Amino acid sequence: MHTSRISLITSKETQKDFWPFLQNLSLNRYHALKELYENEKENPITEVIFIESKILKRGFEKEYKKLSTAPSLIILPEKIKKSSIISIQNIWTYFLTKEMSPKEISQLVQIAATAARKRRRISALREHQSKTSFNQKNPILQLITKLTNACTSAEDYPDLLKAVLTMKESIGFQDASIIFTNNKNDLTALYHAPHEGKIYPFDFQSKIRPSLSLLLKNSPSKIVSTSDEEAKALNEFTKHPWSSCLKLQLSHSNRTKRKETESLAYIFLFRRELVSFTEKELWLLELASGPLLLAFEKVSMLKKIDLASKEWRSTFDGISEPITVIDREFNIVKANKAFANLIEADVKKIKNKKCFSLLANRRSPCVECPAVKENQALRIKGKNKNDLLAWSYSIKLDNNDFRFQFYRNVSKETALTAALVQSEKMAALGKLVGAIAHEINNPLAGILATSQLLLNDSSNTIPQEISNDIMEISAAALRSKKIIDDLLGFTVNQENIKELVDIQDCILTSITFSRSALKNIKLNLNIDNNLPKTLISSSSIQQVLFNLITNASHAMREKGELTISAHYVEHDNTIAIRVFDNGPGIQAETLRHIFDPFYTSKLEGKGTGLGLSIVKNLITKIGGTITATSTPGKGSSFNIHIPVLNLN
């Protein structure tokens, strides 16, 4: 509780009388108001005065007004003149009676003290206001106001020069320039504001760089007049006559830590008439340097932010994996170019769209979205049938949750995995086929041998009908043998011995083997004479060619024209072999599956559907490639590329 400052002003006798009432209050005792005034002249502290009415009569008002502040009055009981009461009624007064208890008096003192304090505050405020009232038309104030406004709105380097130009009238100059340097004192930008025209950036050429740099280096204090040497350098870009020039240097040299990356700014004010700048004008410029420096720092900061944001943007866009930033509602806040490419949309049209709609063509978030389920990657089937892997990273900006969504197009990986699985399946199938073939071959050998033996031994003794039946058995067994041979050919390495092989020889041997298939077919050979020899299994190539020739013969129904060509392809060091016929060709759908095992266009029982699959297997094993093209109605072409390998 605030302790009230109380003064008791009475005669000595009266003090004795009132003592019992006032004993719990801390009092300054005086016998006249004048004493209080003298005592508190410098530092008024009294808030409540207990004053004897007797003393009031003795020139009270005069003394009371001398008190700079107005304490509350409590008047001790005795009759006073009516006129005195009127003269003191504008201050808080209370007439004490002898019937009041000490507690009541104590309360009264508190109220009086509060009132006094309130009055004191009001008067202090008034006094303050009267002291600080100023003239709005003060020219310095106007200058600072204009300059500050210009500095506040400055966003770029030329804006700083605009701010300088607000002082044109006050300081009295016609032209102004601003020059920026980096921490190595290299000129980075120069803007000039001629009196007659607009601000223009100065396209400085190499010849003025050194002279200006020299000029800028030799600046000892913040504001300096120019020397003759400096004038010469400045004339290279001012291009108008001037008589005196002031230079103001804006730097934050006291911030040594940041100096490395800071740039400096120099402001030049040019005066054309032959009058020097006065002390007052220098002072005004000094005054202006504060706001200008702040504006310069702000512009530098904005530039840095702009640069950082550009850097961020280009980094973001430079990342080859698609990335988006989404908010809690799955709206895309930002997306990089890779993402735009992924969904084949304009990067500008992506913003604020739902990620699940753009990516997966969904109306609701993907099930188990990594943005919802932490630490979990999700496989998404994308719009364009891409397989995407998505994962998420949470960030908090200004109390908002955002998520970096990373995507990877794993379509190729998926395809590769599928191919791998397929090849593993084929390997397993191969083993199975091998085992089955072995198990079947044994009894089949018995059936075939027995039926052949029966036909041979007993052709004379058994009836013709039974003989015919046995012949059927024998034929069926032979067909089974052929199927199993094919199956084994598909899975088992027929020949592993590699040797330096002349492909031309291989082709000719294959043709010899296929003589029966080629009986009514016109054969064209177009083989380069000096094909390089290659390290390869000749039987593999022979089997490939034999299969292709037999297939072509079947396709042409054993009638037509078959061409086999072979030549060396230098750029990838391969031998290209082409087998093409003018048969009916292959439908696109069939062509797509032509190398798949068990896929056949022949009638049931006529083929196993393994021939071309074996071909593909063999070519792949020797590191080559095979493709098929066809024009239905005109013919088909099989193109093989085998690598040329030599003993080294």
Next chain:
Amino acid sequence: MKKILIVDDEKMIANVLARVLNKEEQTTTLFNSGIEALQHLQELHKTSQFYDLILMDLLMPEVSGADILNWIHTNTPRTKVIMMTAYGDSNIRTELLQRGASIVLQKPFENILDIPKIVSEILR
């Protein structure tokens, strides 16, 4: 008189082979198990007897054709061996030829009637 031993756990084949090879100038003995055939060969070996030619399957339970081939290679190298296999691996074929087999026949045979010709060719 040439002595021929036929070993195949596939009875049908063994029988058919015996029938086509049973001629005036040669006798055939038949086994349907590799282990029995080997024991038989070892018994004969004690009295210094041996077969002129053995036709046998490669894959048989317990004692395989390859095992018997090895035994013959070291004990009665004068015995000619025709291996038969229903398994088409060329590496195995090469291996068998290196171990002393005269020929490796792929089962099923294209024509059973070719077998006597092959046998006479080898025995000649």
